[in-house]
């Protein structure tokens with residue numbers, strides 16, 4: 001009965017060992033191989049024992065003993081290998097290793113010789129509980145075997161024991177469980193040796209040891225280690241963390257969490273209620289799976305910002321087992337973000353909104369308050385550049401800050417304002433809050449004043465009433481700006497409103513801008529020539545004045561389209577085209593031996609878009625024309641900016657044989673002053689001097705003196721706008737040299753001009 005019982009147990013153990021060995025061999029873990037070796041090693045001694053127990057025959061028993069002892073040697077070899085790997089150790093030295101392996105080999109060999117010399121063991125028949133067994137009779141060879149195997153076994157025990165003592169607490173389990181099993185097995189085995197029982201029950205222990213090794217080496221994961229690690233991470237987190245059970249009771253909080261809700265001891269339960277109250281949270285017990293909110297305490301500088309996040313924890317069946325809440329104090333981040341936002345949204349100099357942010361704010365305001373009517377106001381200071389030029393940039397900056405302050409102080413709280421660029425500001429406010437009378441009064445005597453300086457500033461506002469809230473804010477400001485442009489130089493009126501005519505004008509401006517290139521190609525645009533005559537009424541030349549024979553709008557004068565191109569810069573293309581056209585005419589005249597000159601106009605904007613001197617020189621060269629036949633007209637206002645450079649251009653032209661004329665002399669602010677600096681050969685007196693007025697007498701006197709002055713300076717005088725015979729006579733008397741005006745002829749197409757000259 002006992003015999004059969006053990007046979008079954010051993011059979012089961014062998015099967016278990018083989019199965020585990022198979023799994024271990026397949027394992028991807030590195031230690032899998034040595035575990036498999038150990039398990040494989042355990043199979044022979046267990047089988048040997050099975051044989052000893054099962055056989056009633058001496059030979060079979062003896063074979064069983066051989067398998068058992070030799071198998072044990074193999075187990076020791078495999079146990080060593082496993083131990084070093086499991087304990088992350090290596091042999092203390094090569095000689096120790098060689099010694100141990102030699103002892104095992106010698107022992108194995110001496111067993112092989114036992115059948116001849118019987119120096120290790122023999123067997124004797126005994127009867128236990130009426131059953132026959134063959135018991136081991138040990139000799140000195142067997143003692144040697146025991147010393148070797150016990151030696152190795154003890155060494156392994158010591159290695160494990162050292163590990164248990166040395167490793168951190170959480171790893172102890174990993175080593176102690178194996179150590180304890182080995183000690184028990186060792187005791188069991190020793191008991192068997194001394195009891196001289198024919199059945200070595202301790203083999204059960206060895207087999208179980210193998211299975212425990214299998215588990216610890218390949219499957220055991222120290223849960224306590226994981227727990228500890230997670231707890232450490234949770235404790236060290238800068239966020240406050242709270243863990244709740246399935247019914248929302250707080251079961252744990254880290255130190256930060258305890259501090260946040262004032263938990264003194266380890267009673268975490270009050271945390272739930274305190275958190276709900278503090279952050280005005282919905283019921284933490286029943287709130288949704290995931291919750292993310294932000295919360296701010298206080299405001300302004302003292303504000304503290306928190307981000308709250310709650311997650312639910314579910315088990316493998318999807319049942320909610322609890323939840324955790326993290327509360328992060330992100331005040332610093334928020335402050336840094338706000339600071340960055342502030343910098344991005346505010347103009348450094350004035351502290352007002354930047355254009356981008358202003359537009360964004362206006363857009364939002366208009367869209368969210370569809371029932372309120374708004375004005376978008378464009379504000380610009382006239383000739384601001386002069387302030388920088390005359391007083392320097394510091395005073396310029398001071399003036400801009402003053403303008404910003406003025407906006408702050410004179411617009412209501414409902415207004416949104418910012419600096420669009422340079423000296424341009426933008427404001428948006430409800431129509432009902434705009435106090436036009438007050439603003440107009442304020443602007444009448446607007447001055448910039450510091451301790452030393454005082455400068456009047458002409459400030460205008462263009463106002464667009466938002467009737468299309470969907471419009472781009474930049475377009476709204478464009479419209480306000482168009483309104484402003486209608487009063488740009490006015491001193492009496494400071495506020496202008498946009499109306500639909502202006503809109504049509506904008507559309508028309510856009511249309512003609514898009515048609516310009518085509519119009520030049522098809523020669524819809526071309527010069528009209530207005531004759532210039534001498535004292536005897538003889539035609540000596542002509543001024544080329546641009547005209548556009550528009551297919552829909554008819555003949556257009558420059559006054560209707562040139563300002564548009566002046567604004568968008570296309571004027572330079574028109575002028576280039578005009579100069580080239582003038583050269584073409586001059587080339588034809590040259591061929592026809594007609595000795596006349598043509599004056600062309602230069603716009604101040606041309607200087608921004610090209611090298612004026614180079615351009616004119618090259619076109620004259622191209623058509624092979626005498627530069628003296630090409631005169632260039634430039635107004636004094638064109639010389640106001642960047643004067644040094646422009647004087648250089650005029651000098652360049654003169655040196656290359658061109659004649660320079662000062663156009664519209666007397667119409668600007670400082671004609672006489674400019675005369676001093678501008679290198680000119682002709683001055684064209686503006687028609688203002690000829691206009692009928694109460695001060696005719698004075699005007700005549702001035703005219704007379706200018707003519708004399710130009711004589712003195714060696715400059716030719718030419719009077720424009722001569723409309724009557726009387727005027728002509730008077731000017732001849734005064735000594736004026738050249739004349740241009742309707743009295744002689746209006747500007748006319750090239751062909752007509754040819755005829756006019758023939759009849760002259």
Ligand code: C2E
Nearest residue numbers: 545546557558559578601602603721722723740741742743
């Ligand atoms: P501007 O250069 O001073 O040209 C003289 C303007 O006076 C011309 O007007 C001409 O038609 C007009 N005018 C001539 N005689 C009389 C007169 O007896 N009575 C009156 N009331 N007016 C007279 P227009 O052609 O309309 O040109 C106006 C301005 O447009 C020009 O003034 C010039 O500044 C500009 N302009 C014309 N063509 C060009 C061009 O090709 N390029 C540039 N940049 N500007 C041009």
Ligand code: MG
Nearest residue numbers: 543601633663
């Ligand atoms: Mg002119």
Ligand code: MG
Nearest residue numbers: 663664684720
């Ligand atoms: Mg003129």
